[in-house]
Amino acid sequence: AQTVTQSQPEMSVQEAETVTLSCTYDTSESDYYLFWYKQPPSRQMILVIRQEAYKQQNATENRFSVNFQKAAKSFSLKISDSQLGDAAMYFCAYGLGGNTPLVFGKGTRLSVIA
Amino acid sequence: DTGVSQDPRHKITKRGQNVTFRCDPISEHNRLYWYRQTLGQGPEFLTYFQNEAQLEKSRLLSDRFSAERPKGSFSTLEIQRTEQGDSAMYLCASSPRLAGGFFADTQYFGPGTRLTVL
Secondary structure: OOEEEOOOOEEEEEOOOOEEEOOEEEOOOOOOEEEEEEEOOOOOOEEEEEEEOOOOOOOEEOOEEEEEEOOOOEEEEEEOOOOHHHOEEEEEEEEOOOOOOOEEOOOEEEEEEO | OOOOEEEOOEEEEOOOOOEEEEEEOOOOOOEEEEEEEOOOOOOEEEEEEEOOEEEEEOOOOOOOEEEEOOOOOOEEEEEOOOOHHHOEEEEEEEEOEOOOOOEOOOOEEOOOEEEEEO
C-alpha cells in the first residue's frame, strides 16, 4: 500500500523568508501524481501545487515550488517570500490519477512570524 | 462557478443517534469522494462515486456508514448509531471528467462537516 510521510509536525518561518516542507512516499508504481494541499484554520483545503511523476521538471506556482526526487521518493515544497497568509496546515498527498483516491500525510503546521 | 459545498458545517449529536451529511460537488464533476479527518491527522479515504455508482469503499467504512449519490449529483453520508470515535471532520471532494474520457487527477475539497459525538 502506498504511504506518505511528513516528518515535520510543525515549522515556522519569518515573514519574507524561505521555508521548505519535507515529504517522502512509498510506492511501487512508476506513474503517479503528487500534491501539496493547504488547509488554513477553519477553512477548506485548497490545492497549492501538483507534480506528475513522469515529468522530470519540478513544478512551480508563483512563490511555491517543489523538489521532486523520484528515485529517492521525495517531494518537498519550498515557499519563497513567506507571507502571513501562508500560515496553515500543509498536506502532502499521493494519487494514481483520476481513478483512485488520494493518500495523505499527517501534515505540517506552518507558522509565519511577522 | 461555486465550489464544493457541504451541509451542515457543524453537527453535535449524542452517542447512538443517526446523522446525515450532504455534499454538493462542483457542477458536472463526475467523481465524488468522501474522506474523514481526525485531529492531528491527514484526511483518510472513505468511499467514492462515479456518477451514481459507488466504486470503492475503504475498510474504515463500517456497516454503520452508508453513502449514496442517487442522481449522480449531490451525495449523502449517513452514520447510524454514532459512537464517540466517529467524531471527526468529514470532507467531500469532487473531480471532473476531462476531454478524451480521462478523469482529472486533482480533487477539489469542500469546507467539511465537523461532527462531535457526546
